[in-house]
Amino acid sequence: MSMNATQASAFAKEALALISSQFYAGDTPYACGLPMVPVVKTEPGSVPNGNLTPTDDEEGLGMVVSEGLLAIADNVAIKFALAHELGHGISEHVLSKVGLTGASGEATEVIADLNAAYLLNQLGIGWDTVIASISEWRTSQIFDTHKEGDHPPGDHRVKYVKQLRALIVRKVAFNDAARQICQALPDAGTSP
Numbered sequence: 001m002s003m004n005a006t007q008a009s010a011f012a013k014e015a016l017a018l019i020s021s022q023f024y025a026g027d028t029p030y031a032c033g034l035p036m037v038p039v040v041k042t043e044p045g046s047v048p049n050g051n052l053t054p055t056d057d058e059e060g061l062g063m064v065v066s067e068g069l070l071a072i073a074d075n076v077a078i079k080f081a082l083a084h085e086l087g088h089g090i091s092e093h094v095l096s097k098v099g100l101t102g103a104s105g106e107a108t109e110v111i112a113d114l115n116a117a118y119l120l121n122q123l124g125i126g127w128d129t130v131i132a133s134i135s136e137w138r139t140s141q142i143f144d145t146h147k148e149g150d151h152p153p154g155d156h157r158v159k160y161v162k163q164l165r166a167l168i169v170r171k172v173a174f175n176d177a178a179r180q181i182c183q184a185l186p187d188a189g190t191s192p
């Protein structure tokens with residue numbers, strides 16, 4: 001498979017609609033002082049990568065991704081990576097929603113992963129498919145072997161999503177599950 005920028009934008013639109021209803025009571029999420037918009041641009045580069053970036057008219061916060069990200073053979077992995085990047089715009093807000101206001105370090109990345117996995121599941125992708133897909137991160141290169149900034153090593157990132165699945169299938173609400181997982185991170189602070 002793989003995607004083009006139009007398909008990636010269409011996915012971002014679906015994901016942002018869910019983010020809005022789930023965490024913003026239907027309002028548009030803002031990040032960096034701009035409304036988040038489903039605009040995905042590509043830039044050259046074979047290594048899968050993405051960042052939030054203002055749109056050309058600077059009236060919204062869209063996304064720029066490497067051509068290598070959209071070229072990944074597994075569309076579920078592409079969607080996870082796109083949802084993770086969108087998650088960066090809302091991680092502070094979501095951490096406060098789950099009761100971890102001001103959390104720093106790995107929690108800011110793990111919450112983006114948990115949110116991405118949950119979004120994909122809400123969009124109809126089964127948990128087994130999500131986990132099988134991200135488990136192939138060595139092939140897709142969506143994760144790194146070692147800790148990168150606040151991103152935990154790839155194997156740990158898969159482990160946290162598996163923990164989320166286990167809690168959700170036991171009917172634990174997303175917010176409670178995400179709080180439990182983030183509080184148990186090795187670098188979790190002791191702030192309230």
Ligand SMILES: [Zn+2]
Nearest residue numbers: 084109112151
């Ligand atoms: Zn990240």
